[in-house]
Each structure stands twice: as structure tokens, then as C-alpha cells.
Amino acid sequence: MQETDLHDLSDDADYAASIQQGSASVMMTRSGSGKQSSSSEPEGAEIVYSKDNVAIHPTQFASENIAGRLKLIKQGNSLFMTWIPYKGQNSNARLSERDRNLYTIRAVPFSDVRSIRRHTPAFGWPYVIVVLSSGLAYPPLYFYNGGVKEFLATIKQHAFVVRSLEDANVFLVNDFQSPLQRTLSSLELPGAAASVPNGLSLALSSNESQSYGNLDRTGGAISDGTSSFSQNHGRQRHKSNDPARDLSIHVLEKFSLVTKFARDTTSQLFRENHGNGFGGLERKSYSHESVDIPRKASKDEEKIIDEHPVPPDPIEKLLDKKHDLGEEAATNVGTFELINFKEFDKKTLVWGKPRQPPLGYEEWATFLDFEGRVVDSNALKKRIFYGGVDHTLRKEVWPFLLGYHDYDSTYAEREYLKATKKLEYETVKRQWQSISSEQARRFTKFRERKGLIDKDVVRTDRSFSFFDGDDNPNVNMLRDILLTFSFYNFDLGYCQGMSDFLSPILYVMEDESESFWCFVALMERLGPNFNRDQNGMHSQLFALSKLVELLDSPLHNYFKQNDCLNYFFCFRWVLIQFKREFDYDKTMCLWEVLWTHYLSEHMHLYVCVAILKRYRHKIIGENMDFDTLLKFINELSGHIDLDPIIRDAEALCICAGEHGAASIPPGTPPSLPVENENGSLYVQEDEVL
Amino acid sequence: MASRRRMLLKVIILGDSGVGKTSLMNQYVNRKFSNQYKATIGADFLTKEVQFDDRLFTLQIWDTAGQERFQSLGVAFYRGADCCVLVYDVNVMKSFDSLNNWREEFLIQASPPDPENFPFVVLGNKIDVDGGNSRVVSEKKAKTWCASKGNIPYFETSAKDGFNVEAAFECIAKNALKNEPEEDPYLPETIDMTGGQQQRSSGCEC
Numbered sequence: 001m002q003e004t005d006l007h008d009l010s011d012d013a014d015y016a017a018s019i020q021q022g023s024a025s026v027m028m029t030r031s032g033s034g035k036q037s038s039s040s041e042p043e044g045a046e047i048v049y050s051k052d053n054v055a056i057h058p059t060q061f062a063s064e065n066i067a068g069r070l071k072l073i074k075q076g077n078s079l080f081m082t083w084i085p086y087k088g089q090n091s092n093a094r095l096s097e098r099d100r101n102l103y104t105i106r107a108v109p110f111s112d113v114r115s116i117r118r119h120t121p122a123f124g125w126p127y128v129i130v131v132l133s134s135g136l137a138y139p140p141l142y143f144y145n146g147g148v149k150e151f152l153a154t155i156k157q158h159a160f161v162v163r164s165l166e167d168a169n170v171f172l173v174n175d176f177q178s179p180l181q182r183t184l185s186s187l188e189l190p191g192a193a194a195s196v197p198n199g200l201s202l203a204l205s206s207n208e209s210q211s212y213g214n215l216d217r218t219g220g221a222i223s224d225g226t227s228s229f230s231q232n233h234g235r236q237r238h239k240s241n242d243p244a245r246d247l248s249i250h251v252l253e254k255f256s257l258v259t260k261f262a263r264d265t266t267s268q269l270f271r272e273n274h275g276n277g278f279g280g281l282e283r284k285s286y287s288h289e290s291v292d293i294p295r296k297a298s299k300d301e302e303k304i305i306d307e308h309p310v311p312p313d314p315i316e317k318l319l320d321k322k323h324d325l326g327e328e329a330a331t332n333v334g335t336f337e338l339i340n341f342k343e344f345d346k347k348t349l350v351w352g353k354p355r356q357p358p359l360g361y362e363e364w365a366t367f368l369d370f371e372g373r374v375v376d377s378n379a380l381k382k383r384i385f386y387g388g389v390d391h392t393l394r395k396e397v398w399p400f401l402l403g404y405h406d407y408d409s410t411y412a413e414r415e416y417l418k419a420t421k422k423l424e425y426e427t428v429k430r431q432w433q434s435i436s437s438e439q440a441r442r443f444t445k446f447r448e449r450k451g452l453i454d455k456d457v458v459r460t461d462r463s464f465s466f467f468d469g470d471d472n473p474n475v476n477m478l479r480d481i482l483l484t485f486s487f488y489n490f491d492l493g494y495c496q497g498m499s500d501f502l503s504p505i506l507y508v509m510e511d512e513s514e515s516f517w518c519f520v521a522l523m524e525r526l527g528p529n530f531n532r533d534q535n536g537m538h539s540q541l542f543a544l545s546k547l548v549e550l551l552d553s554p555l556h557n558y559f560k561q562n563d564c565l566n567y568f569f570c571f572r573w574v575l576i577q578f579k580r581e582f583d584y585d586k587t588m589c590l591w592e593v594l595w596t597h598y599l600s601e602h603m604h605l606y607v608c609v610a611i612l613k614r615y616r617h618k619i620i621g622e623n624m625d626f627d628t629l630l631k632f633i634n635e636l637s638g639h640i641d642l643d644p645i646i647r648d649a650e651a652l653c654i655c656a657g658e659h660g661a662a663s664i665p666p667g668t669p670p671s672l673p674v675e676n677e678n679g680s681l682y683v684q685e686d687e688v689l
Numbered sequence: 690m691a692s693r694r695r696m697l698l699k700v701i702i703l704g705d706s707g708v709g710k711t712s713l714m715n716q717y718v719n720r721k722f723s724n725q726y727k728a729t730i731g732a733d734f735l736t737k738e739v740q741f742d743d744r745l746f747t748l749q750i751w752d753t754a755g756q757e758r759f760q761s762l763g764v765a766f767y768r769g770a771d772c773c774v775l776v777y778d779v780n781v782m783k784s785f786d787s788l789n790n791w792r793e794e795f796l797i798q799a800s801p802p803d804p805e806n807f808p809f810v811v812l813g814n815k816i817d818v819d820g821g822n823s824r825v826v827s828e829k830k831a832k833t834w835c836a837s838k839g840n841i842p843y844f845e846t847s848a849k850d851g852f853n854v855e856a857a858f859e860c861i862a863k864n865a866l867k868n869e870p871e872e873d874p875y876l877p878e879t880i881d882m883t884g885g886q887q888q889r890s891s892g893c894e895c
């Protein structure tokens with residue numbers, strides 16, 4: 001362990017990171033309040049509490065804090081809360097009218113509030129987090145001038161509020177149906193799930209709050225807080241500094257979703273599978289939670305795993321929560337919606353935006369100007385990302401996505417390109433066509449390359465009608481294109497998997513030359529997948545492992561402990577972008593989504609994470625070793641439901657944000673390869689091919 | 690559990706792309722041949738329960754991609770193998786020439802404790818093609834090579850019509866078993882692999 005005192009600041013840094021992306025909370029606020037009455041103060045209302053200088057901190061920059069006035073308003077029997085940011089604040093000149101509207105909390109009735117958590121850090125301002133029964137939470141409200149106590153007292157006077165038995169800082173609102181015994185880990189961070197099974201109170205008390213409090217200051221103030229913090233808590237060195245764990249917090253905070261029932265669901269999960277055993281994985285992953293519970297902390301050192309407890313997916317817990325509530329909640333990544341997830345006979349939430357119908361001709365026309373240029377390529381990519389392309393239109397759209405056509409090319413230019421490229425194709429094709437059998441006999445490399453291609457094209461999608469039967473001309477076309485490509489890019493040559501990529505392209509483009517050039521464009525990005533040294537594959541699998549570490553640290557730890565970190569079980573997924581995992585139609589749909597490079601060039605890696613997360617429970621619960629895992633993944637082929645996976649991937653990508661992007665080394669395919677000094681893109685030492 | 694692991698016999702099938710590794714494995718395990726198998730990407734395995742002398746074993750047969758470029762991946766699966774099957778296509782000289790490379794690469798990567806005596810089995814596949822007329826590697830040539838490498842058992846097979854596949858894998862399984870450590874407490878000391886009367890192939894030296 002290279003832990004130092006400084007590392008005790010990790011919480012601060014993470015929290016800073018977590019709130020850096022203010023937009024998430026912003027949107028959350030909007031969507032949460034969107035359901036409410038639009039007027040800021042109901043008619044005939046009485047203001048029972050009003051506090052100035054209550055602020056939210058959308059970013060870690062003090063200059064971007066937004067101060068406003070918090071009010072409690074009583075109307076009839078109902079109590080409402082509003083928070084209106086001040087206009088024209090000097091400190092945040094950047095606060096536009098739009099932002100102001102986004103952040104504003106408009107008259108939330110307390111009937112919609114689930115709980116309020118009070119944080120009174122030793123350093124920094126006290127704040128509260130208000131959680132709605134939908135599971136959404138507003139960003140923390142910081143009370144610059146104090147007043148949290150009165151705030152809560154006032155609420156108590158006008159609404160049904162009880163203090164949680166488990167945590168004195170949590171106040172439950174309207175908790176009628178399940179009295180005080182109800183376990184409530186509301187507002188706990190991911191580790192809530194690790195709360196002690198014997199009912200020991202799990203207080204996320206001053207320590208953690210404190211660290212958050214540090215954030216309230218900038219610059220020197222933080223270092224001040226630091227030293228005090230590490231002095232006070234130096235003995236807690238054992239706590240985890242697992243960056244992945246930290247991201248879990250980040251993820252939760254970012255979505256401002258609160259796991260009210262996290263503990264319930266988790267303990268239930270454990271009851272189902274493992275009696276009441278909380279195994280080592282669980283303890284290890286969430287050891288940070290133990291800071292307040294020395295008795296438990298000492299156990300953290302043990303890493304004995306005698307059972308196969310499944311550490312909860314920080315994100316999945318949110319889903320369970322949603323399940324309990326049985327409702328939809330709009331967030332900035334779209335609408336949450338429940339689906340029935342057969343495998344586990346358990347409802348799981350699908351998130352990310354709902355898929356749209358594919359882009360059709362009429363709509364496509366609206367993207368083009370009168371000469372055929374795509375006016376707003378980003379809008380187009382976004383549209384395709386969320387809905388794909390109608391099959392009849394693919395022929396027209398794929399060349400753009402693949403980079404064969406420029407978005408600002410005109411109809412005329414594309415026609416011209418088609419003609420000239422056809423000639424160019426024919427020229428390259430003639431190069432191998434002109435090799436006589438006499439010549440071929442003395443041209444081992446050619447013979448073997450051709451032999452390999454011949455063998456592969458007859459093993460490519462033969463059950464698909466377009467390629468079935470003997471002497472199918474489309475199979476011959478596959479062969480000709482691949483052979484021509486191996487001359488066009490002699491260094492890269494031919495490698496297995498290429499025919500899998502070409503097959504749908506040919507099916508879509510129908511034309512030999514056009515297919516060839518689309519394939520060439522695709523190989524510009526994915527060629528490194530087929531490099532002799534496999535560096536393209538290794539860098540992607542490495543990035544994948546980093547993303548899993550970031551987005552599901554318990555799963556990452558599981559892979560680590562089971563020697564699965566090479567991620568070879570995802571090799572096929574990555575090499576041919578899931579071509580073998582979905583049926584033909586779905587593959588085409590996924591590909592066009594990936595090829596938009598909307599949100600990320602590496603969406604395919606988030607797709608991997610999404611699939612793994614779907615099955616994490618099974619993988620960990622069944623204690624799969626490397627072999628079993630590989631087999632399991634191979635056999636998932638044909639059983640993965642694509643749409644929810646795309647939505648998950650989208651949400652994960654948004655969650656990961658910059659952390660995700662930073663996990664992926666530059667030049668990782670399909671990022672464009674960096675040319676080396678020789679100007680050769682592919683350094684091939686392949687002796688044969 | 691420990692006892693279960695001991696029962697597992699791990700077999701790796703190696704050979705150039707297209708020689709019929711996937712087809713052989715499927716023919717043996719599922720008794721069927723399809724010309725719709727795809728080129729193998731990554732690796733996969735099938736398992737089959739086999740019985741010798743009233744004892745059950747699980748044969749875990751690993752099929753990896755044949756293309757040279759994927760070898761850096763394949764090696765990850767070599768470790769712990771109990772027997773290595775080298776396959777070539779009797780109609781393709783190159784695939785026969787490659788056997789030496791495959792064998793050496795395997796020994797380097799898997800680094801078995803006793804490389805000299807590590808069990809290999811060689812299969813010359815696709816003998817059905819064109820009624821044997823397109824054959825370029827003679828049985829004699831293959832057997833000579835096998836003899837030179839420490840009397841590797843040799844079988845001629847057709848994954849397509851199933852010829853000799855069962856016999857070949859029986860020999861493979863027995864060789865794999867022979868490779869299991871002697872001190873295995875779960876194996877009766879008296880296991881005698883040579884005494885099996887069911888042995889159908891003269892090629893199996895085990």
C-alpha cells in the first residue's frame with residue numbers, strides 16, 4: 001500500500017469530481033421539479049420558513065456556487081419547499097437565465113419527499129440532501145448562514161417526520177406504511193449496502209460529512225481542512241482508496257439518486273443466495289464505510305472468501321429501489337423504466353434514453369440541404385445513436401458513418417467519387433486477378449492468403465440467405481473484396497474476423513466497389529484489431545478492464561481474484577464488434593450506433609461493460625473461474641437483448657464521463673492510429689501473411 | 690472441489706486455420722458435422738464425459754483460432770493442458786509443415802514439467818476430400834514425422850463423415866489421463882491404460 005496521509009483526502013477529491021459535472025444534478029433538479037407545479041409559490045400560501053444564502057455547488061469551484069433563498073410554504077394542509085437562486089449574482093456571472101431555471105426548485109410538496117438527510121461537517125457549511133419518493137435527490141443545499149435546525153423543526157411542525165432509528169441524521173417524511181423498524185439507509189453512499197447485518201447503527205457521521213465539507217472551500221482552505229482531517233482520522237488509514245469505489249460514489253452522486261432501500265434489497269439479495277453471510281468481497285469493496293465502525297474495520301483486513309457473496313452493483317441498487325417504487329423517473333439520461341429480466345427473475349431497470357424508431361427516408365431528407373450535404377452531422381449522429389437507420393436507408397447512410405463519404409459532400413460529388421473509386425477498385429483488383437497460376441505457384445504468400453480467404457468466406461454467415469447455397473455470387477464477392485483489400489493494404493493483409501466485418505457491409509451496400517471502400521474506411525479505424533502483434537486488441541481489452549474497474553469495482557475485484565483481468569473472454573466481442581453475439585439485423589443496428597461515435601468513440605467498450613454488468617450477479621454468484629466465464633460468455637451469443645444493453649452502455653458512458661475517457665489510452669481503436677515515422681500504419685512481422 | 694478438478698482432463702487442439710479443429714471437436718462431442726461452422730475467433734471449449742475402468746472423467750477440449758496472428762492469445766489457454774492434439778489437413782502441405790511450429794510453440798508456452806514426454810496426438814484430417822485424390826501428405830510421411838518426435842500416436846480422420854474420430858479422441862483421452870500426476874489420490878493405482886481391449890486404432894501407442 002502506498003497510502004499516505006494525503007490519501008485520506010480521497011473523499012474530498014472524489015466528491016469534487018463527483019459534483020464537477022454539475023449538469024447531472026442540474027438536470028435532475030429540473031426533472032424532479034418538472035413534475036411539480038410550475039408556480040414558485042402556491043396561491044394563498046403562507047411562508048413558514050425562509051432562509052437566505054442557501055446555496056448549491058454545481059462544481060467544485062466556489063465561483064460557480066449558486067446562492068438562493070430557501071422557503072417552506074404552507075398551503076392548506078400541504079407543505080411545499082422552494083429554492084430560488086438569486087438573480088444576477090456577482091460571484092457567478094455565468095449563471096444564465098437558463099441555468100437559473102434548471103436549478104430552481106419550484107414548490108415541491110412534502111408528500112413527494114421521502115427523506116431529508118442532515119450533514120453537519122466540522123469543516124465547511126452544513127447541508128441537507130432532500131430525497132424524493134421517486135428516488136431522485138436534489139443537489140446538496142448548503143446553509144451558508146446556518147438554519148438547518150429550524151428548517152427541520154419547521155418541517156416537523158407541518159409534515160409527518162420521524163427520525164430514522166438507524167441514523168439520527170436522517171429524517172423520514174411520510175413514512176407511514178413501514179414504521180420505525182424499517183431499515184433505512186436513505187442517502188447512504190454505495191457502501192450503504194455494507195451496513196452491518198446485526199443491526200449495528202451505521203452512521204455516516206462527521207467523518208464523511210467532514211470531508212465533503214472541505215469542499216466548500218477552495219484553494220488554501222482545502223489544505224487547511226486536509227491537515228486537520230488527516231490528523232483526526234489518521235488512524236483510519238486502512239480505509240479503501242480504491243478509485244473504483246470512489247467512482248461508485250461519483251456515479252451515485254452524479255445521478256443524485258439515493259438508495260433508500262439499498263440495504264433492504266442487498267440484505268435480501270444476500271439472504272437469497274448466501275444465508276446471512278457477508279463475505280470478504282463485500283467487506284473489502286466497501287471497507288471505506290467502516291470508518292465509523294472499528295469493530296467492523298478490524299475485520300476488513302481479512303480477505304477470506306468462503307462463500308460467493310455478490311457485492312451489489314452500485315448502480316443496480318438504484319434499480320432495485322426503482323423497482324420498489326414501481327414508477328418512472330426522468331433523469332438527464334432519459335427515462336427509467338422497468339423491464340422484466342428473465343435470467344434472474346428479478347426486475348432490473350433499464351436506463352439511458354429509450355430507443356427511437358430507426359431513421360427513415362423522410363426524416364433523412366431533412367438532414368440534407370438541396371445539394372445533398374448533411375447540414376448538421378452531429379444532429380444526424382445523435383439521431384442514429386438513439387434509433388439506428390431504417391434498413392433501406394443504410395446504403396445511403398453507412399458510407400457517412402464509416403467515413404467513406406464526407407458529411408459536406410454533395411450528391412454530385414458522391415456520384416463522382418463512386419465512379420472514380422470504382423476505377424481505382426478495379427485497378428487494385430486486377431493486380432491479383434492478373435496473377436497467373438504459374439506465377440501463383442511461385443508466390444506462396446499470395447497462395448496462402450488466398451487460401452485463407454477462400455476458407456473463411458465459405459464460413460461467413462452461410463446460414464444467412466444472402467450468403468447461403470453453393471456457388472453463391474455474394475460469397476465470391478466477399479472473397480474478391482477481401483483479396484483486393486489484402487493487396488490494397490498489403491501490410492495488414494487478411495486476418496480472420498475481417499470477413500465478419502465485410503459481410504454486413506456487402507449486404508447493405510450491394511455494390512462491390514462501394515463495399516470495398518466502406519470496408520477500407522472501417523479498417524482505417526479497426527485495422528489494428530488485426531495487427532500481427534495484436535496491440536490493437538490488447539489496448540482495447542486493457543481499456544475495458546479499466547472501465548470495469550471504474551464502473552463496477554466489485555466485479556473488477558472479482559475478476560482480479562480469479563485471474564480474469566486479461567479479459568480474453570471478451571476478445572470476440574471486441575475483435576468483431578459483437579458480430580457473433582447478435583443476429584444479423586441487431587448487429588447492423590448496433591454497428592451504426594457504435595459508428596456514430598456519438599458520446600464516445602469507444603462505445604463498444606461500454607457495451608462490453610453493460611453486458612458484463614447484466615450478468616455480474618450470475619458470474620460472481622456462481623463463482624465462475626476463467627474457463628467457466630469464457631464458456632458462459634461464448635454461450636451468451638444469441639441471448640443478449642440489444643436495446644437495453646445500448647441504453648445501459650449509454651448511461652454508463654455518461655456516468656463514467658471524463659474518468660471513462662481517461663481510462664482509455666490514446667490511440668486505442670477505433671481511435672485513428674498514429675502514424676509512425678516510416679509512414680507505415682501497420683507494422684507487420686507476420687512471416688506468412 | 691479438489692476431486693472434481695482432478696477428474697478434468699484438459700486437451701488443446703492446435704493446427705493451421707481451416708484444417709478442421711472445430712469440426713473434429715464437434716464431431717467427437719456432438720457427433721455431427723456442419724459446414725456452417727464459423728472460423729474460430731478467440732477460444733472455446735467443449736466438454737465430454739468419458740469413462741475408463743469404471744471411472745468418469747471430464748474431457749475439456751479447447752479449440753483455438755488457427756490463424757498465426759491470434760497465437761499470442763491462444764497461449765493463454767495452453768497452460769495446464771494434459772494432452773495436445775496437432776491437426777493438419779492431408780490436402781494442404783503447408784498445414785503439415787506447420788506441425789513442428791505448433792508443437793514447439795506449445796511446449797514453450799505451456800511449459801509442461803516434462804516436455805520430452807508430454808503427450809501429443811497428431812491427426813491428419815479431411816481424408817474424405819475428393820476420395821483421397823487431392824491428398825498431398827502421405828500417411829508414411831506423417832508417420833515418419835510422428836516417429837521422429839517420440840512416437841506420437843497418429844490418426845487419419847474425417848470430421849465430415851466421422852471416420853476415426855472416436856478412436857482418435859479415445860487415444861487422446863487416455864494420453865491425457867496418463868499425463869495426470871501419479872500421486873493423484875483419487876486415481877486407483879492400478880490404472881492400466883494399455884490394457885484397454887476397446888482400443889480400435891492401431892495408431893494409438895498408449
Ligand SMILES: Nc1nc2c(ncn2[C@@H]2O[C@H](COP(=O)(O)OP(=O)(O)OP(=O)(O)O)[C@@H](O)[C@H]2O)c(=O)[nH]1
Binds near residue numbers: 459730754755
Ligand atoms: N471435406 C471435409 N471438410 C472438412 C473436414 N473438416 C473440416 N472441414 C471443412 O473445413 C473447413 C474448416 O473447418 P473448421 O473446423 O472450421 O476449421 P478450423 O481448424 O477450426 O479453423 P479455424 O477455426 O479457422 O482455426 C470448414 O469449411 C469445414 O466444413 C473434413 O473432415 N472433411
Ligand SMILES: [Mg+2]
Binds near residue numbers: 710711728753754755
Ligand atoms: Mg475453428
